[in-house]
Amino acid sequence: xxxxxxxxxxxxxxxxxxxxxxxxxxxxxxxxxxxxxxxxxxxxxxxxxxxxxxxxxxxxxxxxxxxxxxxxxxxxxxxxxxxxxxxxxxxxxxxxxxxxxxxxxxxxxxxxxxxxxxxxxxxxxxxxxxxxxxxxxxxxxxxxxxxxxxxxxxxxxxxxxxxxxxxxxxxxxxxxxxxxxxxxxxxxxxxxxxxxxxxxxxxxxxxxxxxxxxxxxxxxxxxxxxxxxxxxxxxxxxxxxxxxxxxxxxxxxxxxxxxxxxxxxxxxxxxxxxxxxxxxxxxxxxxxxxxxxxxxxxxxxxxxxxxxxxxxxxxxx
Amino acid sequence: xxxxxxxxxxxxxxxxxxxxxxxxxxxxxxxxxxxxxxxxxxxxxxxxxxxxxxxxxxxxxxxxxxxxxxxxxxxxxxxxxxxxxxxxxxxxxxxxxxxxxxxxxxxxxxxxxxxxxxxxxxxxxxxxxxxxxxxxxxxxxxxxxxxxxxxxxxxxxxxxxxxxxxxxxxxxxxxxxxxxxxxxxxxxxxxxxxxxxxxxxxxxxxxxxxxxxxxxxxxxxxxxxxxxxxxxxxxxxxxxxxxxxxxxxxxxxxxxxxxxxxxxxxxxx
Numbered sequence: 001x002x003x004x005x006x007x008x009x010x011x012x013x014x015x016x017x018x019x020x021x022x023x024x025x026x027x028x029x030x031x032x033x034x035x036x037x038x039x040x041x042x043x044x045x046x047x048x049x050x051x052x053x054x055x056x057x058x059x060x061x062x063x064x065x066x067x068x069x070x071x072x073x074x075x076x077x078x079x080x081x082x083x084x085x086x087x088x089x090x091x092x093x094x095x096x097x098x099x100x101x102x103x104x105x106x107x108x109x110x111x112x113x114x115x116x117x118x119x120x121x122x123x124x125x126x127x128x129x130x131x132x133x134x135x136x137x138x139x140x141x142x143x144x145x146x147x148x149x150x151x152x153x154x155x156x157x158x159x160x161x162x163x164x165x166x167x168x169x170x171x172x173x174x175x176x177x178x179x180x181x182x183x184x185x186x187x188x189x190x191x192x193x194x195x196x197x198x199x200x201x202x203x204x205x206x207x208x209x210x211x212x213x214x215x216x217x218x219x220x221x222x223x224x225x226x227x228x229x230x231x232x233x234x235x236x237x238x239x240x241x242x243x244x245x246x247x248x249x250x251x252x253x254x255x256x257x258x259x260x261x262x263x264x265x266x267x268x269x270x271x272x273x274x275x276x277x278x279x280x281x282x283x284x285x286x287x288x289x290x291x292x293x294x295x296x297x298x299x300x301x302x303x304x305x306x307x308x309x310x311x312x313x314x315x316x317x
Numbered sequence: 318x319x320x321x322x323x324x325x326x327x328x329x330x331x332x333x334x335x336x337x338x339x340x341x342x343x344x345x346x347x348x349x350x351x352x353x354x355x356x357x358x359x360x361x362x363x364x365x366x367x368x369x370x371x372x373x374x375x376x377x378x379x380x381x382x383x384x385x386x387x388x389x390x391x392x393x394x395x396x397x398x399x400x401x402x403x404x405x406x407x408x409x410x411x412x413x414x415x416x417x418x419x420x421x422x423x424x425x426x427x428x429x430x431x432x433x434x435x436x437x438x439x440x441x442x443x444x445x446x447x448x449x450x451x452x453x454x455x456x457x458x459x460x461x462x463x464x465x466x467x468x469x470x471x472x473x474x475x476x477x478x479x480x481x482x483x484x485x486x487x488x489x490x491x492x493x494x495x496x497x498x499x500x501x502x503x504x505x506x507x508x509x510x511x512x513x514x515x516x517x518x519x520x521x522x523x524x525x526x527x528x529x530x531x532x533x534x535x536x537x538x539x540x541x542x543x544x545x546x547x548x549x550x551x552x553x554x555x556x557x558x559x560x561x562x563x564x565x566x567x568x569x570x571x572x573x574x575x576x577x578x579x580x581x582x583x584x585x586x
Contacts, residue, residue, distance in 0.1 A: 031441070055437065055472075063430045063464035070370075070434020073419050074442055075362050078434075093424050094461070098431055102411050102421045 004176040004191070004210050010147035012168035012204075013111040017042025018147075019154025020079065024050045027158050029075055033068055035061045035082040040170075041111055043081065061086045065094040069104040077105055077158055083117075084110035084167060085126040088133060099163050100136040107157050108133075109166045113143070114254035115282065115299055116204060116292040117170040125287035131259020133165040134232040140164045140185060141232040143253075143261075145206035147175040149229060152183035160185055167203065169254075171292040174207040188235035190242070194224035197310050198242040198249045202228045202261045205252040205280065205301065212306035223310060231261050236268045243269060248317050249277045250309045254301055257281035276316035278309035318583040319346060320552045322382035322395055324575050325585065327566040330399040333407065336562035337453065338379035340484050340519065340547040345383040347524040348449060352532065359389055359416035367446045368435055370420060372428020373453035373482065374408040375564070381405050384417035385586070392586040426459025428452060429479055433469050436477045447535055450479045455487030458496050463508075469540040470509030478531045480543040482518070486560040501544050511539040518547035552579055 023030045024046045031053040032046055038056070047054045055071075057064040061082055068078035081087070087110040088095070099106045115125045134141045140162060144150040150168045157164045191206070192213055201209035206227045213223040224242050228235065243249050249269070251262035262279040269275050282299050296302045319342050327333035349355070353367040360366075371380050378398065385392045390404070397403035404413040408423025420431045432450040439446060456462070469477055481501060489495050498504075505512045511534050515527035524545065531541045549563065550556030553575040556567075567575055 052441065057468060058464075058471075060464035060468065062427075062461040063433075063468055066427050066430020066461065066465065067434035067437065067468070069420060070431040070436070071438045073362060073368070073431075073435045074364070074438025074444075076438050076441065094427055094430075097421050097424045098427050104420070 006174035006176050008175060009172040010175045011170060011172045012144060012147055012150040013040065013170060014042045015144070015147035015150030016081070016109055016111065016154050016168055017045065019151040020046040021049070022155060023158050024053070027077065030077045030079060030158055031055065031071055033057055033064050033078055033080040035059055035064050035086065037082050040083070041081045061091045062094045065091045066098050068106045069098040069102060072104045072106060077107070079107045079109050081109040081111065083124060084113035084129045085124055088129040088165070089126060092132060096136060100139050103138060104163060105161055107164045107166060111168055112170045113167040114169055114204065115287040115295045115301065116254060118292045118295065119289050121289040122286040127256045127282050127287065128259060129167060130231055130253070130255050130261065134264065138162060139232065140230070141167070142185065142230050143167045143203040144229050145203055145227055146173060146177055148177045148179050148181065149183065152181060153229065156183035156185055169204055173204055176207060186230045186233045186235055188238040189227040189229070190224070190238065191227050192223070192225040194222040194246065196222045196246055197314060198224045198226060198246045199252060199306060199310070200226045200228050200239060200249060200261065200265055201252040202231060204254050208303040209252055209306055211303035212310065215303065215307060216310060221310065221314070228261060231264060234264050234268060236272070239265060239268055240273050243273055243275050247275055248313045249275060250280060250306060250313055251277060252280035252306050255281055256284055258284055276313050278313040280305050280309050318581065319379060319382045319386065320579040321576055321581060321585060323378040324553070324567060324572055324579070326378045326381070326395055326398040328572045329396065331566045332399055333378055333566055334375040334564045335378065335566065336486070336549040336556060336560070337373065337376040337482065337484065339553060339556060340549045340551050341376055341379050341451065341482055342552065343519050343521045343524045344451065344480065344482070344545060345379050347521060347528055349383050349387050351525050352528045353449065354446060357388060361419060363419070364442065364444060365446065368419065368448050370428050370432040370435065370448070370450040371409060372422055372450055373425065373456050374422030377407065377409050380409055386583065389417035390415060395586045425453070425456045426461040429462055429465035432477055432479065433465055433474050436474050439476055445476070447532065448477045450477070452479060452481050454481055454483045454485065454498055454501070455492050455495070457481065457498055457501070466505065466508045466510070473538050474540045475536050475538050477540045478535060478543065479540065480545050482547055483544050484547045484549040486549045486563060488560065488563050490560055505542040509539060510542045511537070512542045512544060515543060515545040518545035519551040554578065
């Protein structure tokens with residue numbers, strides 16, 4: 001099968017930071033806001049190079065979202081960043097009214113999404129954010145898979161007019177996508193061709209899907225792997241093309257199975273091409289403290305869980 | 318004439334918020350006709366002009382009337398207020414592209430943050446025009462305001478003039494009974510704002526003088542707050558001094574009485 005090489009483990013949030021540094025140099029209208037988490041969001045270089053274009057709002061996320069909306073009036077492109085939990089659920093109404101409904105060109109950039117932030121536990125682990133954000137009319141929702149893709153996505157959303165939710169994480173994970181691969185919003189990437197089953201994955205689960213596909217191939221199962229980095233708008237064409245060929249799908253995401261990528265996939269299939277589907281996702285539960293690897297294992301969010309789901313879905317074909 | 322517009326708008330659809338709208342009529346007239354430096358053609362980004370943000374969006378009737386009479390959109394469109402397919406939604410929005418509105422408001426407590434953002438953008442752009450905002454007093458019960466109040470002072474957002482409509486009323490009754498706001502002047506001062514008071518927010522000359530004074534105090538390192546005492550329902554005797562008309566429209570007979578107290582000056586729409 002196509003080999004994807006881990007170029008060295010890196011955190012996706014550092015990809016965001018690197019993207020911001022570049023935007024600071026190329027996009028004078030880009031400004032950054034943060035709610036007392038500069039170190040975690042990796043934007044110190046942007047701040048050092050553009051002190052006037054950075055707004056530290058303190059521990060006040062609601063105010064941050066409103067200020068970001070206001071900055072667009074005057075032509076700025078605000079990147080408002082904090083942890084995913086505080087960037088979505090905590091400020092849902094501010095995002096809904098002042099940003100989404102008002103069609104403001106704000107980029108909500110959220111680190112520490114999902115369960116893999118680890119030891120801080122469930123108060124900080126949000127597994128509902130994709131659902132919250134994709135429900136908002138006009139909101140684009142992106143969950144890149146590694147450092148390189150997060151950097152590319154950060155650059156791409158600056159040139160896209162409209163509100164965007166960009167979701168990334170804390171742990172160091174495999175960095176395997178090409179460094180200079182341009183990011184096309186809404187365009188799924190076919191990573192590996194297969195004929196027996198389609199695995200559609202997003203975020204940290206994409207690498208796990210590739211590991212699973214390799215192991216499945218050794219067992220004589222040909223799995224197609226698609227990286228759905230943009231959950232909304234969903235690349236329905238790529239999804240349907242693949243499922244029409246394979247006849248079964250496994251969706252994989254670091255999110256609740258309610259409201260996540262899997263549900264968007266299921267809705268698309270139900271409307272256009274019904275097929276058996278299994279969901280690799282958390283099962284309507286909160287997380288807990290632990291190391292990222294322990295949590296991925298306990299909550300069924302790794303390559304082993306994907307392989308299990310593939311066997312299950314193949315039985316239903 | 319603005320009062321007539323407000324009364325006729327809410328009467329037609331038997332819904333809307335006449336009380337706060339009537340109470341803020343002088344403020345809007347002063348702001349749009351005397352105080353702000355604005356351009357006739359609407360540009361969302363508003364470069365080279367003063368901008369206004371309405372945080373307490375439920376008083377949309379007075380906002381719409383002023384915008385229409387100022388020429389942002391045809392006066393006849395006031396007749397579509399709250400109707401299906403209208404740009405004049407119950408609460409102001411940008412979604413339908415109504416000129417003059419720069420952000421949606423209605424869910425309370427968000428406007429000051431947005432106004433601060435616009436003020437910061439003005440500073441970044443080297444544009445020394447001012448940002449004005451209006452907030453209900455009851456609205457200050459929303460916590461986000463205090464995040465914004467703290468931010469604006471801490472970051473010397475001195476091109477912002479935020480006015481509080483101190484009418485002392487909210488849906489469930491007088492603010493002092495629902496949730497007392499305490500001494501707002503002292504609160505804003507304690508947060509680091511420059512505060513001035515307008516004792517009679519329903520006196521056009523007083524409002525103009527107060528806002529001119531606020532303008533003079535801008536640009537001196539502190540955001541400026543204007544605490545403006547108004548009477549909800551002002552200009553219609555039976556709507557004054559009560560929260561009963563916060564979100565209720567007059568019937569035919571009440572409308573006739575109210576209109577008789579506010580003669581036509583610019584022609585009804």
